[in-house]
Amino acid sequence: MATWSEADIPSQEGRLAIVTGGNSGLGWFTTLGLARAGAEVVVATRSERKAGESMDRIRSIVPGASVRFESLDLASLTSIRSFTERMDRLARVDLLVNNAGVMFVPRRQLTEDGFERQFGTNYLGPFALTLGLLPTLLRSSAPRVTTVTSSAAKGGKKRIAFEDLQWDHSYAHYAAYCQSKLADLMFALELARRSAAAGLPLISTACHPGVARTNLQSSGRGGPPNAGFRLILHFIAQDAEDGAKSILRAATDPAATSGSFYGPDRGMKGDPVLCPPYAPALDLPARAKLWDTSEQLTGARWKVPLEARPTPTAPRMAAA
Numbered sequence: 153m154a155t156w157s158e159a160d161i162p163s164q165e166g167r168l169a170i171v172t173g174g175n176s177g178l179g180w181f182t183t184l185g186l187a188r189a190g191a192e193v194v195v196a197t198r199s200e201r202k203a204g205e206s207m208d209r210i211r212s213i214v215p216g217a218s219v220r221f222e223s224l225d226l227a228s229l230t231s232i233r234s235f236t237e238r239m240d241r242l243a244r245v246d247l248l249v250n251n252a253g254v255m256f257v258p259r260r261q262l263t264e265d266g267f268e269r270q271f272g273t274n275y276l277g278p279f280a281l282t283l284g285l286l287p288t289l290l291r292s293s294a295p296r297v298t299t300v301t302s303s304a305a306k307g308g309k310k311r312i313a314f315e316d317l318q319w320d321h322s323y324a325h326y327a328a329y330c331q332s333k334l335a336d337l338m339f340a341l342e343l344a345r346r347s348a349a350a351g352l353p354l355i356s357t358a359c360h361p362g363v364a365r366t367n368l369q370s371s372g373r374g375g376p377p378n379a380g381f382r383l384i385l386h387f388i389a390q391d392a393e394d395g396a397k398s399i400l401r402a403a404t405d406p407a408a409t410s411g412s413f414y415g416p417d418r419g420m421k422g423d424p425v426l427c428p429p430y431a432p433a434l435d436l437p438a439r440a441k442l443w444d445t446s447e448q449l450t451g452a453r454w455k456v457p458l459e460a461r462p463t464p465t466a467p468r469m470a471a472a
Protein backbone atom coordinates (compact mmCIF):
# COMPACT_ATOMS: atom_id res chain seq x y z
CA MET A 153 0.00 0.00 0.00
CA ALA A 154 1.26 3.49 -0.83
CA THR A 155 2.52 5.56 2.06
CA TRP A 156 -0.01 7.97 3.56
CA SER A 157 1.05 11.62 3.49
CA GLU A 158 -0.55 14.96 4.23
CA ALA A 159 -1.32 15.22 0.51
CA ASP A 160 -3.91 12.47 1.11
CA ILE A 161 -6.00 14.72 3.37
CA PRO A 162 -9.18 15.48 1.44
CA SER A 163 -10.37 19.07 1.31
CA GLN A 164 -11.59 20.17 4.73
CA GLU A 165 -13.28 23.30 3.30
CA GLY A 166 -16.47 24.02 5.21
CA ARG A 167 -15.47 21.85 8.19
CA LEU A 168 -14.95 23.29 11.64
CA ALA A 169 -12.41 21.51 13.82
CA ILE A 170 -11.39 21.93 17.43
CA VAL A 171 -7.85 20.90 18.36
CA THR A 172 -7.11 20.84 22.07
CA GLY A 173 -3.53 21.87 22.77
CA GLY A 174 -3.34 23.19 19.20
CA ASN A 175 -0.61 25.65 20.18
CA SER A 176 2.24 23.18 20.69
CA GLY A 177 3.95 20.04 19.40
CA LEU A 178 1.66 17.52 17.73
CA GLY A 179 -1.41 19.73 18.18
CA TRP A 180 0.29 22.57 16.32
CA PHE A 181 1.16 20.36 13.34
CA THR A 182 -2.39 18.95 13.41
CA THR A 183 -3.80 22.48 13.34
CA LEU A 184 -1.43 23.36 10.49
CA GLY A 185 -2.44 20.29 8.46
CA LEU A 186 -6.15 20.91 8.94
CA ALA A 187 -5.85 24.64 8.16
CA ARG A 188 -3.81 23.85 5.05
CA ALA A 189 -6.61 21.54 3.90
CA GLY A 190 -9.09 24.40 4.31
CA ALA A 191 -10.69 23.68 7.70
CA GLU A 192 -11.61 26.41 10.14
CA VAL A 193 -9.69 25.46 13.29
CA VAL A 194 -10.35 26.44 16.89
CA VAL A 195 -7.14 26.26 18.91
CA ALA A 196 -8.49 25.27 22.33
CA THR A 197 -5.87 25.82 24.98
CA ARG A 198 -5.00 27.66 28.18
CA SER A 199 -2.82 30.54 27.10
CA GLU A 200 -4.06 33.20 24.69
CA ARG A 201 -0.50 34.49 24.29
CA LYS A 202 0.92 31.07 23.31
CA ALA A 203 -2.05 30.40 21.03
CA GLY A 204 -1.60 33.82 19.38
CA GLU A 205 2.08 33.15 18.63
CA SER A 206 1.35 29.67 17.32
CA MET A 207 -1.47 30.93 15.07
CA ASP A 208 0.80 33.67 13.70
CA ARG A 209 3.26 30.94 12.67
CA ILE A 210 0.44 29.07 10.93
CA ARG A 211 -0.75 32.20 9.10
CA SER A 212 2.81 32.83 7.92
CA ILE A 213 2.80 29.35 6.31
CA VAL A 214 -0.84 29.28 5.18
CA PRO A 215 -1.87 32.83 4.29
CA GLY A 216 -5.57 33.32 4.99
CA ALA A 217 -5.70 30.30 7.35
CA SER A 218 -8.88 30.33 9.41
CA VAL A 219 -7.60 29.71 12.94
CA ARG A 220 -8.76 31.21 16.20
CA PHE A 221 -8.22 30.81 19.91
CA GLU A 222 -10.76 29.69 22.50
CA SER A 223 -9.81 29.37 26.14
CA LEU A 224 -9.94 25.85 27.53
CA ASP A 225 -8.33 24.34 30.62
CA LEU A 226 -8.86 20.58 30.68
CA ALA A 227 -7.89 20.54 34.35
CA SER A 228 -11.04 22.48 35.20
CA LEU A 229 -14.62 21.24 34.75
CA THR A 230 -15.81 24.87 35.03
CA SER A 231 -13.58 25.86 32.10
CA ILE A 232 -14.77 22.84 30.08
CA ARG A 233 -18.44 23.71 30.69
CA SER A 234 -17.86 27.33 29.70
CA PHE A 235 -16.09 26.15 26.52
CA THR A 236 -18.83 23.72 25.48
CA GLU A 237 -21.49 26.40 26.10
CA ARG A 238 -19.62 28.82 23.82
CA MET A 239 -19.19 26.15 21.14
CA ASP A 240 -22.88 25.26 21.35
CA ARG A 241 -23.64 28.71 19.89
CA LEU A 242 -21.96 27.62 16.64
CA ALA A 243 -24.01 26.03 13.89
CA ARG A 244 -22.04 22.81 14.41
CA VAL A 245 -18.61 21.34 15.08
CA ASP A 246 -17.44 18.70 12.59
CA LEU A 247 -14.26 17.44 14.23
CA LEU A 248 -12.89 17.32 17.75
CA VAL A 249 -9.26 16.31 18.23
CA ASN A 250 -8.62 15.36 21.86
CA ASN A 251 -4.89 16.01 21.76
CA ALA A 252 -3.82 18.09 24.77
CA GLY A 253 -1.99 16.32 27.57
CA VAL A 254 0.72 16.30 30.20
CA MET A 255 3.25 13.58 30.95
CA PHE A 256 5.30 12.40 33.92
CA VAL A 257 4.24 14.98 36.53
CA PRO A 258 6.92 14.12 39.12
CA ARG A 259 4.89 14.47 42.31
CA ARG A 260 1.16 13.85 42.66
CA GLN A 261 -0.75 17.03 41.89
CA LEU A 262 -4.47 17.63 41.73
CA THR A 263 -6.64 19.47 39.25
CA GLU A 264 -9.07 22.17 40.33
CA ASP A 265 -11.68 19.42 40.83
CA GLY A 266 -9.42 17.19 42.91
CA PHE A 267 -8.46 14.68 40.20
CA GLU A 268 -4.89 13.42 39.90
CA ARG A 269 -3.46 15.78 37.30
CA GLN A 270 -2.49 13.33 34.53
CA PHE A 271 -5.75 11.37 34.82
CA GLY A 272 -7.74 14.61 35.03
CA THR A 273 -6.07 16.47 32.16
CA ASN A 274 -5.44 13.57 29.79
CA TYR A 275 -8.64 11.62 30.30
CA LEU A 276 -11.42 12.99 32.55
CA GLY A 277 -11.20 16.46 30.96
CA PRO A 278 -11.47 15.13 27.37
CA PHE A 279 -14.27 12.77 28.48
CA ALA A 280 -16.32 15.70 29.87
CA LEU A 281 -15.41 17.86 26.88
CA THR A 282 -16.54 15.27 24.32
CA LEU A 283 -19.83 14.53 26.04
CA GLY A 284 -20.46 18.26 26.49
CA LEU A 285 -19.81 18.86 22.78
CA LEU A 286 -21.92 15.92 21.62
CA PRO A 287 -25.07 17.95 20.73
CA THR A 288 -22.92 20.42 18.74
CA LEU A 289 -21.03 17.62 16.99
CA LEU A 290 -24.24 15.82 16.11
CA ARG A 291 -25.42 18.87 14.16
CA SER A 292 -22.67 18.01 11.63
CA SER A 293 -23.48 15.63 8.79
CA ALA A 294 -20.14 13.84 9.30
CA PRO A 295 -19.03 14.30 12.92
CA ARG A 296 -15.75 12.82 14.06
CA VAL A 297 -13.87 12.65 17.37
CA THR A 298 -10.19 11.69 17.29
CA THR A 299 -8.51 10.90 20.59
CA VAL A 300 -4.74 10.87 20.96
CA THR A 301 -3.49 8.07 23.14
CA SER A 302 0.03 6.63 23.44
CA SER A 303 1.92 3.37 23.20
CA ALA A 304 2.39 4.03 26.95
CA ALA A 305 -1.19 2.71 27.22
CA LYS A 306 0.46 -0.73 27.07
CA GLY A 307 2.69 0.08 30.06
CA GLY A 308 2.29 0.68 33.79
CA LYS A 309 -0.38 -1.49 35.42
CA LYS A 310 -1.89 -2.39 32.01
CA ARG A 311 -5.36 -1.90 33.46
CA ILE A 312 -7.47 0.77 35.10
CA ALA A 313 -6.76 0.63 38.85
CA PHE A 314 -10.33 1.34 40.00
CA GLU A 315 -9.26 0.66 43.59
CA ASP A 316 -7.00 3.74 43.56
CA LEU A 317 -8.08 5.71 40.51
CA GLN A 318 -6.67 9.04 41.70
CA TRP A 319 -3.39 7.54 42.99
CA ASP A 320 -4.10 8.56 46.60
CA HIS A 321 -2.08 5.65 47.95
CA SER A 322 0.76 4.89 45.57
CA TYR A 323 1.56 7.66 43.09
CA ALA A 324 4.01 6.70 40.34
CA HIS A 325 4.38 9.31 37.61
CA TYR A 326 5.02 6.79 34.81
CA ALA A 327 2.19 4.41 35.73
CA ALA A 328 -0.22 7.34 36.19
CA TYR A 329 0.57 8.58 32.67
CA CYS A 330 0.14 5.05 31.24
CA GLN A 331 -3.25 4.65 32.92
CA SER A 332 -4.47 8.02 31.62
CA LYS A 333 -3.55 7.06 28.05
CA LEU A 334 -5.12 3.58 28.37
CA ALA A 335 -8.29 5.35 29.54
CA ASP A 336 -8.12 7.53 26.39
CA LEU A 337 -8.01 4.47 24.15
CA MET A 338 -10.83 2.76 26.06
CA PHE A 339 -12.88 5.93 25.76
CA ALA A 340 -12.34 6.24 21.99
CA LEU A 341 -13.40 2.61 21.45
CA GLU A 342 -16.37 2.86 23.80
CA LEU A 343 -17.54 6.08 22.15
CA ALA A 344 -17.42 4.27 18.80
CA ARG A 345 -19.38 1.32 20.21
CA ARG A 346 -22.06 3.48 21.88
CA SER A 347 -22.46 5.75 18.86
CA ALA A 348 -22.95 2.77 16.56
CA ALA A 349 -25.41 1.15 18.99
CA ALA A 350 -27.43 4.39 19.09
CA GLY A 351 -27.39 4.64 15.27
CA LEU A 352 -25.44 7.91 15.34
CA PRO A 353 -23.25 9.02 12.41
CA LEU A 354 -20.42 9.92 14.82
CA ILE A 355 -17.05 8.36 13.99
CA SER A 356 -14.66 7.94 16.89
CA THR A 357 -11.05 7.15 16.03
CA ALA A 358 -7.93 6.80 18.15
CA CYS A 359 -4.28 7.25 17.34
CA HIS A 360 -0.83 7.32 18.85
CA PRO A 361 2.12 9.28 17.50
CA GLY A 362 4.92 6.87 18.43
CA VAL A 363 7.57 8.95 20.16
CA ALA A 364 7.90 12.52 18.95
CA ARG A 365 10.12 15.38 20.08
CA THR A 366 7.76 18.01 21.56
CA ASN A 367 7.35 20.00 24.77
CA LEU A 368 5.76 16.92 26.37
CA GLN A 369 9.10 15.60 27.57
CA SER A 370 9.69 18.77 29.63
CA SER A 371 6.37 20.46 30.45
CA GLY A 372 4.93 17.90 32.89
CA ARG A 373 8.30 17.21 34.52
CA GLY A 374 8.83 20.94 35.00
CA GLY A 375 12.15 21.00 33.18
CA PRO A 376 14.07 19.63 30.22
CA PRO A 377 14.90 15.92 30.13
CA ASN A 378 18.35 14.95 31.35
CA ALA A 379 21.21 14.20 28.94
CA GLY A 380 20.53 10.44 28.95
CA PHE A 381 16.84 10.87 28.07
CA ARG A 382 17.75 13.42 25.38
CA LEU A 383 20.17 10.95 23.83
CA ILE A 384 17.50 8.21 23.83
CA LEU A 385 15.02 10.63 22.24
CA HIS A 386 17.56 11.53 19.58
CA PHE A 387 17.66 7.90 18.44
CA ILE A 388 14.13 6.61 19.03
CA ALA A 389 11.93 9.65 18.41
CA GLN A 390 10.67 11.32 15.26
CA ASP A 391 9.94 14.97 14.57
CA ALA A 392 6.63 16.37 15.79
CA GLU A 393 5.57 16.87 12.17
CA ASP A 394 5.87 13.12 11.51
CA GLY A 395 4.22 12.25 14.83
CA ALA A 396 1.21 14.37 13.89
CA LYS A 397 0.60 12.26 10.77
CA SER A 398 -1.17 9.53 12.79
CA ILE A 399 -3.48 12.20 14.25
CA LEU A 400 -4.17 13.78 10.87
CA ARG A 401 -4.92 10.43 9.28
CA ALA A 402 -7.23 9.38 12.12
CA ALA A 403 -8.96 12.76 11.90
CA THR A 404 -9.44 12.97 8.14
CA ASP A 405 -9.08 9.65 6.32
CA PRO A 406 -12.45 9.12 4.62
CA ALA A 407 -11.85 5.35 4.79
CA ALA A 408 -11.43 5.35 8.59
CA THR A 409 -14.10 3.37 10.33
CA SER A 410 -15.34 4.12 13.81
CA GLY A 411 -13.19 2.42 16.42
CA SER A 412 -10.09 2.36 14.23
CA PHE A 413 -6.68 3.04 15.72
CA TYR A 414 -3.72 4.54 13.84
CA GLY A 415 -0.04 4.66 14.70
CA PRO A 416 3.40 4.66 13.05
CA ASP A 417 4.21 1.51 11.09
CA ARG A 418 7.52 1.01 12.95
CA GLY A 419 6.05 1.46 16.43
CA MET A 420 7.95 4.50 17.68
CA LYS A 421 8.21 6.18 14.28
CA GLY A 422 7.16 5.80 10.69
CA ASP A 423 4.16 6.21 8.44
CA PRO A 424 0.66 6.19 9.91
CA VAL A 425 -1.10 2.85 9.49
CA LEU A 426 -4.01 0.99 11.09
CA CYS A 427 -2.94 -0.82 14.28
CA PRO A 428 -4.68 -3.39 16.46
CA PRO A 429 -5.91 -1.74 19.68
CA TYR A 430 -4.06 -2.85 22.83
CA ALA A 431 -5.68 -5.82 24.59
CA PRO A 432 -6.68 -4.09 27.90
CA ALA A 433 -8.72 -1.57 25.91
CA LEU A 434 -10.89 -4.38 24.54
CA ASP A 435 -12.17 -5.32 28.01
CA LEU A 436 -15.86 -4.38 27.67
CA PRO A 437 -16.81 -4.63 31.39
CA ALA A 438 -13.79 -2.46 32.33
CA ARG A 439 -14.78 0.06 29.64
CA ALA A 440 -18.35 0.21 30.94
CA LYS A 441 -17.11 0.66 34.50
CA LEU A 442 -14.69 3.40 33.45
CA TRP A 443 -17.45 5.20 31.55
CA ASP A 444 -19.90 5.06 34.48
CA THR A 445 -17.20 6.16 36.94
CA SER A 446 -16.22 9.04 34.64
CA GLU A 447 -19.84 10.20 34.40
CA GLN A 448 -20.09 10.18 38.20
CA LEU A 449 -16.80 12.04 38.66
CA THR A 450 -17.35 14.71 36.02
CA GLY A 451 -21.14 15.05 35.99
CA ALA A 452 -21.03 14.68 32.17
CA ARG A 453 -23.71 12.39 30.74
CA TRP A 454 -24.07 10.29 27.59
CA LYS A 455 -27.31 11.77 26.34
CA VAL A 456 -28.20 11.54 22.68
CA PRO A 457 -30.15 14.69 21.78
CA LEU A 458 -33.69 13.92 20.58
CA GLU A 459 -33.14 15.56 17.19
CA ALA A 460 -30.04 13.41 16.58
CA ARG A 461 -31.80 10.11 17.19
CA PRO A 462 -32.25 8.13 14.02
CA THR A 463 -35.82 7.85 12.82
CA PRO A 464 -37.01 4.30 13.20
CA THR A 465 -37.49 2.64 9.84
CA ALA A 466 -41.14 2.21 8.93
CA PRO A 467 -42.39 -1.31 9.67
CA ARG A 468 -42.45 -3.45 6.57
CA MET A 469 -45.92 -3.95 5.11
CA ALA A 470 -47.16 -7.46 5.56
CA ALA A 471 -47.45 -9.31 2.27
CA ALA A 472 -50.97 -9.21 0.99
Ligand SMILES: NC(=O)c1ccc[n+]([C@@H]2O[C@H](COP(=O)([O-])OP(=O)(O)OC[C@H]3O[C@@H](n4cnc5c(N)ncnc54)[C@H](OP(=O)(O)O)[C@@H]3O)[C@@H](O)[C@H]2O)c1
Binds near residue numbers: 175176255303364366
Ligand atom coordinates in the same frame (compact mmCIF):
# COMPACT_ATOMS: atom_id res chain seq x y z
N1 LIG B 1 5.29 13.49 22.04
C1 LIG B 1 5.18 12.19 22.17
O1 LIG B 1 6.14 11.43 22.01
C2 LIG B 1 3.86 11.57 22.49
C3 LIG B 1 3.77 10.18 22.54
C4 LIG B 1 2.56 9.59 22.81
C5 LIG B 1 1.44 10.37 23.03
N2 LIG B 1 1.56 11.73 22.99
C6 LIG B 1 0.34 12.51 23.26
O2 LIG B 1 0.25 13.55 22.32
C7 LIG B 1 -0.52 14.62 22.86
C8 LIG B 1 0.14 15.94 22.53
O3 LIG B 1 1.39 16.02 23.19
P1 LIG B 1 2.66 16.75 22.58
O4 LIG B 1 3.72 15.71 22.50
O5 LIG B 1 2.33 17.55 21.40
O6 LIG B 1 3.06 17.68 23.84
P2 LIG B 1 3.17 19.27 24.01
O7 LIG B 1 4.01 19.87 22.95
O8 LIG B 1 3.60 19.45 25.44
O9 LIG B 1 1.68 19.76 23.84
C9 LIG B 1 0.72 19.51 24.84
C10 LIG B 1 -0.42 20.49 24.67
O10 LIG B 1 -1.39 20.23 25.68
C11 LIG B 1 -1.73 21.46 26.28
N3 LIG B 1 -2.23 21.28 27.64
C12 LIG B 1 -1.59 20.75 28.71
N4 LIG B 1 -2.36 20.82 29.79
C13 LIG B 1 -3.54 21.39 29.40
C14 LIG B 1 -4.72 21.74 30.06
N5 LIG B 1 -4.89 21.57 31.38
N6 LIG B 1 -5.72 22.31 29.36
C15 LIG B 1 -5.58 22.54 28.04
N7 LIG B 1 -4.47 22.25 27.35
C16 LIG B 1 -3.45 21.68 28.03
C17 LIG B 1 -0.44 22.25 26.27
O11 LIG B 1 -0.70 23.62 26.49
P3 LIG B 1 0.46 24.58 27.07
O12 LIG B 1 1.33 24.93 25.91
O13 LIG B 1 -0.28 25.73 27.66
O14 LIG B 1 1.20 23.78 28.12
C18 LIG B 1 0.02 21.96 24.85
O15 LIG B 1 -0.66 22.77 23.93
C19 LIG B 1 -0.67 14.30 24.34
O16 LIG B 1 -1.97 13.79 24.58
C20 LIG B 1 0.36 13.22 24.60
O17 LIG B 1 -0.01 12.35 25.65
C21 LIG B 1 2.72 12.33 22.72
